[in-house]
Amino acid sequence: MRPADVVHAAAERIDTGRSYDVIVVGGGINGCALLWEAARQGFSAILLERGDYCAETSANTLKVIHSGIRYLQTLDLKRVWESVAERDALMRLAPHLVRPLSCLTPTSGMMLRSRWAAGLAWLAFDAIRAAQGPGAAAMGRNRILNKAECLRRVPWLANEPGLSGAALWHDAQVVNAERLGLAFVLSAQERGADACNYAEVEKLLVREGRVYGVRVRDVLTGGVASVTGRSVVVAAGASLPGLLATCHGDPAAAPRFVRAANIVTTRRLSDVAVGRASRAEAGEQRLLFAAPWDGRTLIGTWYFPGDCSAHPGGPPCLTRAELSVCLRDIEATFPGGPLCEEEIALVHTGLLPAEHAPGVAAGERLSEKERIFEVRRAGRGTGLIAVVGVKYTTARRVARKALRRVVEHLGDQPGGRPMPEATLHGGDVGTLDTLVQAKTQEYEGTADARTVARLAGLYGSKLDAIMRIAARDARMAETIPGVADSIKAELRYVLENESAWTLCDALVRRTGIGGRARPTAETIAYFADTMTGHFGWNDAVRQANIDAVDRYYERIV
Ligand SMILES: Cc1cc2nc3c(=O)[nH]c(=O)nc-3n(C[C@H](O)[C@H](O)[C@H](O)COP(=O)(O)OP(=O)(O)OC[C@H]3O[C@@H](n4cnc5c(N)ncnc54)[C@H](O)[C@@H]3O)c2cc1C
Secondary structure (H helix, E strand, O other): OOHHHHHHHHHHHOOOOOEEEEEEEOOOHHHHHHHHHHHHOOOOEEEEOOOOOOOOHHHHOOOEEOOOHHHHOOOOHHHHHHHHHHHHHHHHHOOOOEEEEEEEEEEEOOOOOOHHHHHHHHHHHHHHHHHOOOOOOOOOOOEEEEHHHHHHHOHHHHHOOOEEEEEEEEEEEEOOHHHHHHHHHHHHHHOOOEEEOOEEEEEEEEEOOEEEEEEEEEOOOOOEEEEEEEEEEEOOHHHHHHHHHOOOOOHHHOOEEEEEEEEEEOOOOOOOEEEEEOOOOOOOOOEEEEEEEOOEEEEEEEEEOOOOEOOOOOOEOEOHHHHHHHHHHHHHHOOOOOOOHHHEEEEEEEEEEEEEOOOOOOOEEEOOOOEEEEEEEOOEEEEEEEEEOOOOOOHHHHHHHHHHHHHHHHOOOOOOOOOOOOOOOOOOOOOHHHHHHHHHHHOOOOOOHHHHHHHHHHHHHHHHHHHHHHHHOHHHHOEOOOOOOOEHHHHHHHHHHOOOOOHHHHHHHHOOHHHHOOOOHHHHHHHHHHHHHHHOOOHHHHHHHHHHHHHHOOOEO
8 A cells, every 4th residue: 555545545434424323533442342232233433543553551561351359358249240241251252262260379377368267258249140140151169278289279379478378360461452452343243333543633523512523634644634423431531631631621521541561581480470569668559460371471450640651642751760669579579580681571551540549549449430521611511422441451331431421412212222242343252262273274384373373362363364364376375574473464464454544553552572572673574564565655744754763662761
């Protein structure tokens, strides 16, 4: 595709001649799930995302799809019920991307962290699971391990004071958070919805006090257009206050946001995820979670007040002092001594909603529950619905709630029954294991087993489309330079099918190659050369894309 075609394609993606039932602003996980839910229920809908889908906070989650165990501590059984249902639903919708994750936390003493307390919690959990009926995902049972069993699984917990055993439970892990968001978008498009990345909403349009559309700028071309609709839903994460200002909506309605961070390390700690109170300081006990992920370990989560970015509009960053806090925690809590620089594969950062909380250290406490509300202006409703999610896990549920508000606002619902949920784009695989087994045999000679397993895990049933590209052109079956478990057909596929416009889109979010660590120079050059050929980039555009990749990895100031 040539640059002129890109301009053309971007302009065409925004259908300004059409009025939608629902305009969704913001393509993080909440906006992506909302688009899908709207399309499923038969609404005409469009999603406008200023960057790439799920490229901001939603890309930087710890990737845990919670089963709500932590809510047992506060006896919030409703949230446990909701979380388990969401975990199961995501595993059903995208079994290739959302996989079981066994987790354990050490038990000690006679109080809240004791084996007895954990045993009671598991009884309550089992009762909730049983009440959810046979449709619930088949996961192992939660168990209490004795000390010997605990140490067999995680030997380095031997230094846990008063260790009596461990509580073992099953969450799930979204192995590629960006691709799950994309799967919602592609599925919605298959059901007639429109979606546009690199489409920044600059202004909410108001007539007689009601929001009736948006003014949108095509970030790729600079073109500006208006899109109108019967309802507008803003799921723009930390940009909500700025967007409210464009329609004089009450800014006080928006929460404040704090930074949250994870460290991805090449150090492998265990085969199960381990939750452990930080041992860095005697006083405040931050709970840290270390989860195995793609041959590495994801550790988090730390929270820091205030905004901080290396580049205007760039991702939130950590200061060196804040990074030191994380590293000190890791050294004190997990084995292997201090992490050296080469062991830090990535630093993930995002912004989470918080509330003013007098008496709390930094004066702010993370919001516990999502908020869905109509934005008011000079004391009157504007029809604009704002969505502030607090968890990646619950995006589908939040989307349904938001849609109910939209229906109230519209006063009608599309005719016909909602389409069944079925599976998301690429999710019609049965189980991942059976898919990998069958496809490894089928494609023997075209790609090695490791490559097939990786592609199946990311693209699900769309693996066949990638392999068809390789079958048509033998060069496409060659390995991507510097990447042992990929073939060139993968990049060709994402460029032709997945709205990947920039080097970061393809390298980091679609293939995930740059999402697990910084790729080698030869890999970046291969991607840049291929995309230059595909889009007809000139030298300046090519270099700008490479510079953007460099900036992607700069999270420390
Ligand atoms: C370090 C960390 C760890 C976490 N761990 C977990 C976890 O393990 N499990 C879990 O369930 N949750 C976790 N979370 C929480 C979860 O990631 C977030 O709640 C969720 O991703 C928020 O999604 P969102 O769609 O609301 O926001 P975002 O992902 O921020 O999406 C908002 C989108 O709106 C777009 N946008 C903004 N302004 C405009 C505009 N003007 N026009 C168009 N688009 C616009 C942005 O580009 C962005 O893509 C974690 C979060 C962090 C930061």
